[in-house]
Amino acid sequence: MNRKKSEKAYKEAVKWIPGGVNSPVRALRSVGASPLFIKKAKGVRLTDIDGNNFTDFCLSWGVFILGHNHPVVNKAVRQAISNGTSYGIPSLQETKLAELVCKNVTGIERVRFVNSGTEAVMSAVRLARGYTKRNIIIKFDGCYHGHVDHLLVAAGSGVAKLGNSSSAGVPDSFVAHTISLPFNDQEAIRKIFQEKGNDIAAVIVEPVPANMGVVLPKNNFLRLLRELTTEYGSLLIFDEVISAFRIGLGGVQQLFDITPDLTTVGKIVGGGFPAAAFGGRADIMSLLAPDGPVYQAGTLSGNPVAMSAGIATLNLLSEDGFYRKLNDRTDAFIKALKTAVSGKGVTINAIGSMFTVFFSEQTINSFEDVKATDQERFGAFFRYMLRNNFYISPSQFEANFISEAHSDEELARFVEVAGKFY
Numbered sequence: 392m393n394r395k396k397s398e399k400a401y402k403e404a405v406k407w408i409p410g411g412v413n414s415p416v417r418a419l420r421s422v423g424a425s426p427l428f429i430k431k432a433k434g435v436r437l438t439d440i441d442g443n444n445f446t447d448f449c450l451s452w453g454v455f456i457l458g459h460n461h462p463v464v465n466k467a468v469r470q471a472i473s474n475g476t477s478y479g480i481p482s483l484q485e486t487k488l489a490e491l492v493c494k495n496v497t498g499i500e501r502v503r504f505v506n507s508g509t510e511a512v513m514s515a516v517r518l519a520r521g522y523t524k525r526n527i528i529i530k531f532d533g534c535y536h537g538h539v540d541h542l543l544v545a546a547g548s549g550v551a552k553l554g555n556s557s558s559a560g561v562p563d564s565f566v567a568h569t570i571s572l573p574f575n576d577q578e579a580i581r582k583i584f585q586e587k588g589n590d591i592a593a594v595i596v597e598p599v600p601a602n603m604g605v606v607l608p609k610n611n612f613l614r615l616l617r618e619l620t621t622e623y624g625s626l627l628i629f630d631e632v633i634s635a636f637r638i639g640l641g642g643v644q645q646l647f648d649i650t651p652d653l654t655t656v657g658k659i660v661g662g663g664f665p666a667a668a669f670g671g672r673a674d675i676m677s678l679l680a681p682d683g684p685v686y687q688a689g690t691l692s693g694n695p696v697a698m699s700a701g702i703a704t705l706n707l708l709s710e711d712g713f714y715r716k717l718n719d720r721t722d723a724f725i726k727a728l729k730t731a732v733s734g735k736g737v738t739i740n741a742i743g744s745m746f747t748v749f750f751s752e753q754t755i756n757s758f759e760d761v762k763a764t765d766q767e768r769f770g771a772f773f774r775y776m777l778r779n780n781f782y783i784s785p786s787q788f789e790a791n792f793i794s795e796a797h798s799d800e801e802l803a804r805f806v807e808v809a810g811k812f813y
């Protein structure tokens with residue numbers, strides 16, 4: 392495969408951009424590869440600047456559940472742009488998308504839009520502390536909540552690959568109120584509530600973690616979180632930045648029938664533009680400025696182009712049977728994939744239309760389990776799939792995604808190619 396132009400572009404990029412990338416995992420270092428530079432994308436097809444085509448299973452980290460460059464979403468975007476791209480003054484699109492989010496996500500009665508998942512989480516945590524007048528935040532090892540200072544403790548995604556799990560540049564005092572516990576560990580969470588329950592502002596969790604690869608909650612773990620937070624007057628925050636509109640229209644909270652107090656959404660909700668949101672119970676959300684004392688703002692928040700892309704996307708996702716079809720196709724694909732790779736020392740975790748192939752024979756229920764996988768072998772698998780024109784998410788600590796645009800032929804070819812890896 393000729394990748395000369397991408398290699399040259401990378402040399403140029405590192406002159407001006409640290410590591411040549413605007414988000415660290417894109418550098419592909421942990422999988423022993425150098426970055427691709429993409430020229431265009433359509434459906435599930437990525438085309439790099441050398442003219443190579445790849446079938447995309449990363450989909451901009453789960454954003455493109457309809458595939459890239461969807462004609463209906465594009466049309467809405469073009470129409471929005473023809474009226475200007477930002478006003479800094481309310482527009483009707485904001486209310487429309489807010490209504491769609493509130494009507495679909497049970498835990499969200501009021502919602503505010505921001506520009507990234509990081510911002511959504513940061514604001515939700517501030518609000519939780521403002522509401523409870525408490526400081527402590529409980530999170531779980533391997534869950535990633537964006538690059539918020541005080542949540543970079545035992546975090547997943549790109550942070551998982553750093554030797555020290557929290558980032559340099561974060562003073563100890565900033566993380567003094569953050570406690571990270573093992574995911575799926577009922578005893579640990581019970582114990583911490585017994586010891587500090589009355590000082591805990593919130594428990595934040597990816598209800599189905601996808602940033603340590605896909606890991607599933609076990610034995611009513613989420614229900615226990617709901618019970619404990621309710622008992623102690625703490626808030627439960629579901630970080631559904633990946634899972635909202637991915638697992639289903641109502642996210643993980645609908646699937647497991649557990650309503651959190653606050654929810655963050657992102658990725659899919661912006662339809663490919665920088666938009667995310669946090670929302671929750673109306674009485675809590677009323678503490679936000681200008682109604683209340685918790686400050687939160689944004690120059691480009693509720694941007695009309697991003698809102699239009701989000702509205703067009705959610706409307707398409709609301710069509711009858713969308714998730715049933717997508718999830719059924721994924722189930723069949725995962726079943727075939729499991730058969731094809733059996734005996735190769737891998738474990739596949741999957742839910743809805745997302746999955747991770749772990750290079751380990753153990754069941755994977757926690758960050759510790761993921762850290763024990765064979766990452767050298769995963770790197771070799773990534774490079775092998777790339778040579779065969781598949782772009783999978785470039786880390787063991789990430790999820791892969793299926794979109795409506797993946798054809799049965801493409802899924803079958805993935806199974807065939809993956810099955811020949813050893």
Ligand SMILES: *Cc1c(COP(=O)(O)O)cnc(C)c1O
Nearest residue numbers: 507508509535536537630632633
């Ligand atoms: C992606 C992600 C974030 C961060 O969102 P950004 O838009 O990258 O800032 C936060 N939480 C979860 C669960 C995510 O998947």
